[in-house]
Amino acid sequence: MSFAPNLSSFLGSLKESPTNVELSLQTLVDLFKRRQIRGSRQCAIATAHLLKQVIRRFKARDTVSLIKRVQDVGQKLTDAQPKELAISNIIRRILGVIRDEADGDKEGDAFQNYSSSEPGTPRKKGSMSPPQGQQNGVPVIADLEALHRPPLLTSHTSYMASTNGPIVTSMFSLLSQPLSDTSTPGSQSPAQQLYSSFNPTLRPQELSAEVIDGIDEIIDELDNMDDQIASYAIDHIHSNEIILTHGTSLTVQRFLLRAASKRRFTVIHAEGYPNQHHETHATITGKHKASSDGDPDQSDVQRFAKPLIEAGITVVLIPDAAVFALMSRVNKVILGTHAVLANGGLIASAGVKSIALAAREHRTPVVVVTGVYKLCPTFVFDFDSFIEYGEPGCVLGCAEDSDLIGKVDVENPLHDYVEGELVDLFITNLGGHAPFSLSSVITEQYRSEDTDLAVGN
Amino acid sequence: MASSAESPHEAGKQSFDIVSTYRSLLLSDPELTMPVAAIEALVSLLQNSPSLSTISEILDLLASNAEKLKQSIANPISLSAGTDLFQRYIINSLQRGGPAGAAGDFDAIRAHLLTNGRLFVARAKEARRMIAQTARQFIKVGSTVLTNGGSRVVSAVLQAAAEAQIKETGAPRFRVVYAVSASYKNSYGDGGDTAEGTATVTALRRLAVPVAMISEAAVAYSMGQIDVVLVGAEGVVENGGIISRMGTYQMAVLAKASGKPMYVVAESHKFVRVFPLGQQDIGVDQNVLNFTTKVEEVIETGLLTPKANFASRRIAGESITPDLDGSGYFGKDALHDSKNADFVDYTPPGYISALISENGVLTPSAVSEELIKIWY
Numbered sequence: 001m002s003f004a005p006n007l008s009s010f011l012g013s014l015k016e017s018p019t020n021v022e023l024s025l026q027t028l029v030d031l032f033k034r035r036q037i038r039g040s041r042q043c044a045i046a047t048a049h050l051l052k053q054v055i056r057r058f059k060a061r062d063t064v065s066l067i068k069r070v071q072d073v074g075q076k077l078t079d080a081q082p083k084e085l086a087i088s089n090i091i092r093r094i095l096g097v098i099r100d101e102a103d104g105d106k107e108g109d110a111f112q113n114y115s116s117s118e119p120g121t122p123r124k125k126g127s128m129s130p131p132q133g134q135q136n137g138v139p140v141i142a143d144l145e146a147l148h149r150p151p152l153l154t155s156h157t158s159y160m161a162s163t164n165g166p167i168v169t170s171m172f173s174l175l176s177q178p179l180s181d182t183s184t185p186g187s188q189s190p191a192q193q194l195y196s197s198f199n200p201t202l203r204p205q206e207l208s209a210e211v212i213d214g215i216d217e218i219i220d221e222l223d224n225m226d227d228q229i230a231s232y233a234i235d236h237i238h239s240n241e242i243i244l245t246h247g248t249s250l251t252v253q254r255f256l257l258r259a260a261s262k263r264r265f266t267v268i269h270a271e272g273y274p275n276q277h278h279e280t281h282a283t284i285t286g287k288h289k290a291s292s293d294g295d296p297d298q299s300d301v302q303r304f305a306k307p308l309i310e311a312g313i314t315v316v317l318i319p320d321a322a323v324f325a326l327m328s329r330v331n332k333v334i335l336g337t338h339a340v341l342a343n344g345g346l347i348a349s350a351g352v353k354s355i356a357l358a359a360r361e362h363r364t365p366v367v368v369v370t371g372v373y374k375l376c377p378t379f380v381f382d383f384d385s386f387i388e389y390g391e392p393g394c395v396l397g398c399a400e401d402s403d404l405i406g407k408v409d410v411e412n413p414l415h416d417y418v419e420g421e422l423v424d425l426f427i428t429n430l431g432g433h434a435p436f437s438l439s440s441v442i443t444e445q446y447r448s449e450d451t452d453l454a455v456g457n
Numbered sequence: 458m459a460s461s462a463e464s465p466h467e468a469g470k471q472s473f474d475i476v477s478t479y480r481s482l483l484l485s486d487p488e489l490t491m492p493v494a495a496i497e498a499l500v501s502l503l504q505n506s507p508s509l510s511t512i513s514e515i516l517d518l519l520a521s522n523a524e525k526l527k528q529s530i531a532n533p534i535s536l537s538a539g540t541d542l543f544q545r546y547i548i549n550s551l552q553r554g555g556p557a558g559a560a561g562d563f564d565a566i567r568a569h570l571l572t573n574g575r576l577f578v579a580r581a582k583e584a585r586r587m588i589a590q591t592a593r594q595f596i597k598v599g600s601t602v603l604t605n606g607g608s609r610v611v612s613a614v615l616q617a618a619a620e621a622q623i624k625e626t627g628a629p630r631f632r633v634v635y636a637v638s639a640s641y642k643n644s645y646g647d648g649g650d651t652a653e654g655t656a657t658v659t660a661l662r663r664l665a666v667p668v669a670m671i672s673e674a675a676v677a678y679s680m681g682q683i684d685v686v687l688v689g690a691e692g693v694v695e696n697g698g699i700i701s702r703m704g705t706y707q708m709a710v711l712a713k714a715s716g717k718p719m720y721v722v723a724e725s726h727k728f729v730r731v732f733p734l735g736q737q738d739i740g741v742d743q744n745v746l747n748f749t750t751k752v753e754e755v756i757e758t759g760l761l762t763p764k765a766n767f768a769s770r771r772i773a774g775e776s777i778t779p780d781l782d783g784s785g786y787f788g789k790d791a792l793h794d795s796k797n798a799d800f801v802d803y804t805p806p807g808y809i810s811a812l813i814s815e816n817g818v819l820t821p822s823a824v825s826e827e828l829i830k831i832w833y
Binding site: 173175342382437 | 597725
């Protein structure tokens with residue numbers, strides 16, 4: 001049992017002192033800075049819970065100031081840890097919820113804004129997701145999506161995108177009404193601010209209640225994400241296949257475990273030395289050592305009770321250096337990731353790029369399983385800025401190789417940037433997506449106004 | 458502007474001449490792009506035809522005039538992006554209603570279009586500025602950029618990058634390699650027969666950006682020292698590929714072969730609804746591969762009888778105007794064709810790392826989604 005603050009202690013403190021929002025914000029900023037909350041999932045959960053608190057305590061008169069408040073808090077959080085892209089993604093989702101609530105009220109009281117999904121309206125983008133699945137060449141998944149996705153999610157995606165003006169596309173921005181000509185064409189924010197500020201029907205209590213419902217849905221989504229992703233496992237893993245994986249991603253483990261309930265296959269697990277091998281070993285045996293403090297997804301591994309070997313799966317542990325040698329026998333590579341960028345590229349743990357390149361060399365399909373909250377709408381101009389470096393002590397222990405100390409430079413990157421072209425299929429909680437169609441998933445997830453969080457400020 | 462043959466069926470029935478309106482618009486403002494000029498021309502067409510009553514009458518008038526415009530120039534791709542967008546906007550506004558008025562309320566839409574005519578031009582220029590602000594981030598300190606053609610957007614991007622780096626570090630810290638076509642004869646009337654892009658090169662050098670001008674043949678030679686390829690486009694087609702100045706495709710192939718990223722900067726009003734399957738499918742009549750023989754000399758040697766002369770069959774299939782200036786009976790090689798400055802090629806989407814429009818950075822597949830949204 002460790003006494004250093006972490007995600008659960010932060011969530012506990014949110015419950016204990018719900019009124020002191022500024023203190024909670026500062027605590028979370030410190031936790032992010034000290035890397036005591038790390039990993040996409042933990043950052044996402046912490047951000048969502050904090051923003052829920054912020055919105056509950058915010059005495060909103062109108063949506064404009066609420067959006068401003070969320071943007072300010074979001075700025076502090078992303079500044080605290082710019083390399084955790086999930087933080088800004090969750091902030092964008094929540095901003096989208098607020099904007100949709102504002103627009104929903106604006107559009108009229110005829111229908112209960114987000115829960116209703118009027119069929120047949122041409123601008124319902126949320127209802128487009130099944131055909132999209134077919135377009136990707138994975139129609140099965142699209143059908144499954146309808147079956148497996150809990151109703152709360154359906155309503156969620158449907159209101160994500162339901163609020164564009166009558167003319168949907170930004171291509172018409174050249175010709176459209178001069179209302180938005182004071183700002184950048186293509187961004188609707190001034191128009192929306194105009195709408196929401198002179199909208200008398202909007203009562204702040206209702207607004208914040210509905211926004212909090214929306215955030216609860218996002219939190220639920222984060223909790224159920226792995227189950228939803230795992231539900232596609234049977235379609236992708238077949239009997240007697242050899243699957244290669246890497247790292248300790250809980251999403252991948254649950255994905256494989258679900259397939260193991262029906263199929264017999266072999267898993268080759270690259271251990272991820274020097275940063276992840278302890279956790280990898282623990283993941284395989286199911287005995288996680290609590291002493292490895294501060295490692296990514298630590299509590300995830302703890303929660304992951306049943307290991308694959310207990311499900312009757314043959315697990316082969318290999319060093320990363322053996323990946324290429326074994327790749328010719330592998331049927332499929334299944335990987336987790338830290339974040340997915342707008343161009344389909346991955347920020348994944350170090351070693352993933354060499355696996356992906358080896359797979360490409362052998363024409364082995366590469367499948368990436370990820371929650372949609374890891375999809376980033378921003379285009380990254382400098383990929384290297386997202387590569388995090390770990391302590392060199394993992395590579396070169398001070399004690400044993402002391403004659404090298406001071407004579408060599410030691411670099412220990414924790415992440416790889418993997419080009420999107422190396423990935424064959426993304427599986428998210430919304431289904432399977434070909435890399436080229438990720439951009440449409442991303443446009444459905446976030447409002448275009450929020451793509452650049454900094455501009456909103 | 459290509460000074461090709463005047464439209465054969467010049468309208469005598471109407472006093473308003475769309476083609477000359479379009480041309481005078483282009484001449485009046487060198488910053489104006491072809492699609493925006495086409496939109497402007499169609500707006501003034503609406504202005505000059507007050508007696509329209511039915512919707513189909515309006516759409517017919519727009520369609521026939523758009524067609525007339527396309528006929529009037531050699532390479533209508535860029536232009537058709539503008540006319541298509543405009544026609545589609547009218548149909549969309551009429552069907553669904555919009556901020557300009559309720560569905561079917563043509564008068565309101567027309568009033569909106571007429572009163573905001575200049576605004577569209579201003580927005581198109583604003584779009585270029587926004588692209589420059591986004592795309593300049595691709596030009597990092599210490600990098601070398603390869604470009605070609607006379608794209609105004611590329612020029613804006615490079616200058617924005619230079620200005621930003623001057624502001625941040627005191628000097629522009631990137632270099633530009635400008636590939637120019639040796640045989641280029643400027644047809645835009647902004648500098649006689651100097652190579653296209655000279656103005657950009659001069660402007661960049663004035664900003665203290667080191668620029669190297671190379672011939673297109675030296676692109677592969679230089680590629681090793683290039684970090685990023687940046688090009689403009691005449692049209693962005695449905696699959697996310699681009700139609701651009703001849704030579705862009707080979708630059709893209711070379712960039713891909715060396716693993717260098719290639720970025721395309723183009724305003725979203727250049728997105729055009731064509732789907733080329735290959736270079737011969739662009740929809741522009743350009744006689745690039747012009748096979749010729751010295752027929753008279755061959756016949757003199759007795760190697761071939763005049764009957765077997767396949768060159769005569771080719772003349773029968775000749776679609777461009779036969780060359781009559783005495784340089785050869787069978788037309789010019791592309792090399793000596795005065796129109797070769799307007800030649801374009803098609804770069805498939807697989808060679809393009811990303812497209813930068815005023816709406817942000819798009820993957821090539823996102824282009825088709827934008828187009829699908831307005832057409833279906």
